[in-house]
Amino acid sequence: MTAQATAPHIGTTAPASNLLLAVDGVTVDFDGFKALNGFSLTLDRGTLRVLIGPNGAGKSTLCDTIIGRVRATSGRVIFKGQDITHLPEHEIVRRGICRKFQTPGVLPGLSVVDNLMIAARRDRRWWSSFRHGVAAEEKARVADILETIGLADRAAAPAGQLAHGEKQWLEIGMVVATRADLLLLDEPTAGMGPAETSQTAALIRRLVGQHTVLVIDHDMSFLEQLDARVTVMHQGQFLKEGSVAAIRADADVAAVYLGRAKEDTHHD
Amino acid sequence: MDMSLRKNTPLSGPLAGIAFGRSLAVPLAVVALGVLAPWLVSAYELNLLARFLAMALLAMGLVLVWGQGGVLSLGQGVFFGLGGYAIAMHMKLAALADGDLPDFMVWSGLDALPWWWVPFKSPLVAILGVVLVPGAVAALFSWAVFRRRVGGVYFALITQALALAFATLLISQQPSTGGFNGLTDFQTLMGVELGTPAAAHGLYWLTLALVVGVFVALRALMASRYGLLLRAIRDGENRIRFLGYDPTPFKVVAFTIGAVLAGLAGALFTLHAGVVSPALVGVVPSIEMVIWVAVGGRNSLAGAIAGTLAVNLAKDGVSSAFPDLWLYALGLVFVLVVTLLPGGLAGLVADAGAAGLGKRLKTLIIGEAK
Ligand SMILES: Nc1ncnc2c1ncn2[C@@H]1O[C@H](COP(=O)(O)OP(=O)(O)OP(=O)(O)O)[C@@H](O)[C@H]1O
Ligand SMILES: [Mg+2]
Numbered sequence: 052m053t054a055q056a057t058a059p060h061i062g063t064t065a066p067a068s069n070l071l072l073a074v075d076g077v078t079v080d081f082d083g084f085k086a087l088n089g090f091s092l093t094l095d096r097g098t099l100r101v102l103i104g105p106n107g108a109g110k111s112t113l114c115d116t117i118i119g120r121v122r123a124t125s126g127r128v129i130f131k132g133q134d135i136t137h138l139p140e141h142e143i144v145r146r147g148i149c150r151k152f153q154t155p156g157v158l159p160g161l162s163v164v165d166n167l168m169i170a171a172r173r174d175r176r177w178w179s180s181f182r183h184g185v186a187a188e189e190k191a192r193v194a195d196i197l198e199t200i201g202l203a204d205r206a207a208a209p210a211g212q213l214a215h216g217e218k219q220w221l222e223i224g225m226v227v228a229t230r231a232d233l234l235l236l237d238e239p240t241a242g243m244g245p246a247e248t249s250q251t252a253a254l255i256r257r258l259v260g261q262h263t264v265l266v267i268d269h270d271m272s273f274l275e276q277l278d279a280r281v282t283v284m285h286q287g288q289f290l291k292e293g294s295v296a297a298i299r300a301d302a303d304v305a306a307v308y309l310g311r312a313k314e315d316t317h318h319d
Numbered sequence: 320m321d322m323s324l325r326k327n328t329p330l331s332g333p334l335a336g337i338a339f340g341r342s343l344a345v346p347l348a349v350v351a352l353g354v355l356a357p358w359l360v361s362a363y364e365l366n367l368l369a370r371f372l373a374m375a376l377l378a379m380g381l382v383l384v385w386g387q388g389g390v391l392s393l394g395q396g397v398f399f400g401l402g403g404y405a406i407a408m409h410m411k412l413a414a415l416a417d418g419d420l421p422d423f424m425v426w427s428g429l430d431a432l433p434w435w436w437v438p439f440k441s442p443l444v445a446i447l448g449v450v451l452v453p454g455a456v457a458a459l460f461s462w463a464v465f466r467r468r469v470g471g472v473y474f475a476l477i478t479q480a481l482a483l484a485f486a487t488l489l490i491s492q493q494p495s496t497g498g499f500n501g502l503t504d505f506q507t508l509m510g511v512e513l514g515t516p517a518a519a520h521g522l523y524w525l526t527l528a529l530v531v532g533v534f535v536a537l538r539a540l541m542a543s544r545y546g547l548l549l550r551a552i553r554d555g556e557n558r559i560r561f562l563g564y565d566p567t568p569f570k571v572v573a574f575t576i577g578a579v580l581a582g583l584a585g586a587l588f589t590l591h592a593g594v595v596s597p598a599l600v601g602v603v604p605s606i607e608m609v610i611w612v613a614v615g616g617r618n619s620l621a622g623a624i625a626g627t628l629a630v631n632l633a634k635d636g637v638s639s640a641f642p643d644l645w646l647y648a649l650g651l652v653f654v655l656v657v658t659l660l661p662g663g664l665a666g667l668v669a670d671a672g673a674a675g676l677g678k679r680l681k682t683l684i685i686g687e688a689k
Contacts, residue, residue, distance in 0.1 A: 149562070175563045
């Protein structure tokens, strides 16, 4: 578990049975601008990984590519041993990947509990939406998540009325409710104070094991609380991977962040 | 049907019975009044009411499509017309001896019935056609469009173009469609003489029964998990997609139901009015249909019925007195509703119930920080 300077390569990181996700040399070209440039990443089942990088490094684009919102110009995304690069978005989700968006993506007009119920529903085919009744297991799961994210007493409130931090938690709850094997959490603590951030870190740590979690965040104290392996990306490329301490001490990482800090003082 | 964990029973025991009785009392009284209408109003007024109730079927469909699904269709006239022409073609053919042609075809020099007219000789085909033709056209069209993720203003423009094309086609194919004059002069439907008071009453009650049935069915649909997902797609299509749902079929189903109801409305309207013509199905009538629902409240079935009746009654009054003024008046009403009353009449009633009419009027006048 030392910092390594080379990009992980498919098949060498772990035995295939333990490998959940492999992003294999993905390039995303936005009219000549490469938001991802030959980027690779592998995640083992039940692990937690943090992805950092300066603004515009391509972190959100990576999530978008895994989930099918943005299509790779070249390269592949392999999930549970199958190529999902070209599947429709809802198919990718049904195979077990769910994503939290950078700006909270809750359904504002629906109640908190309805948001979770829609997420928890196993059978998402349109014709089964005419069927009545909710599986007891889905109800129990939603009640459980409501407790976990601390919104049990707001269950009937429209999600649009929640505070920003509560929306973040609700969306994390929704992502968890889908039972996805892989959770992609894009800046889950944005807009949260220190206390809420700590609670979020604790919540995420509890998810690991049952889920594989990829977290994108900038907040150093949050990263320390997560205490996971960190992958650093820069300009769409892999830069470094290692423990939080190793990454903090790394001169290349510091240079990338400092270089950016000079250009962009506005960032938090 | 109930997806929520909430125990939605603030009232229980005898209190619940009273609330239930009260909530049903108003609709039952309205329906009873509707049933008795043939003895309460003149034949002319009954005919107007019957036409407006037929249009209310279409309006309720728009509640599902536009209010719940967030899909603005400016082409409902097309489906209204498909239903209307389907039944009209049958009635034209039913009045003829075998081998004869409808009068306008003879005058246009046609010597054989166009092939697409032939199946409508059968009453069964015609009645099925009233719902199946608009339904099938809507399903194929909306599937092709929604699958490509076309929505919002672009979808509205495409449907408007469809209405324009449909009306133009009907006019240009005069020999086989009756052209600008459309189809008119119907005598019988399934052996029943039209134009008698008995037929008028029967058709009126049939329309009323369909309005009630569709109201109840759509209410259940909107309260179902399907309804919840439709609203969720309206509010956040991407979020729903990335929760593993495919939004396309949900929207196609709503649009198809809306078209089937429009077809039914068109057929009944044709029976009540005794005519169907391109002037009823083009761009302007399609926009009018949206305005009925905007006025009534696009998320309320009762509002859509009320809006349809109110706007059409006003139209009847204004356009008989000042024919040139109607479109201006309608445009003005639309602007006022969109800017001041986004919830339409239904929103006004709900707010008046919740907060008192005075407060609502105050909000209307001074505005409200949103
Ligand atoms: N649809 C798009 N079209 C063109 N360029 C895009 C598009 N989406 C993202 N980009 C560009 O790609 C780069 C990577 O964006 P991305 O959102 O992935 O960065 P990020 O690492 O998530 O940054 P942040 O920390 O600000 O969230 C940015 O320069 C961005 O402007
Ligand atoms: Mg981002």
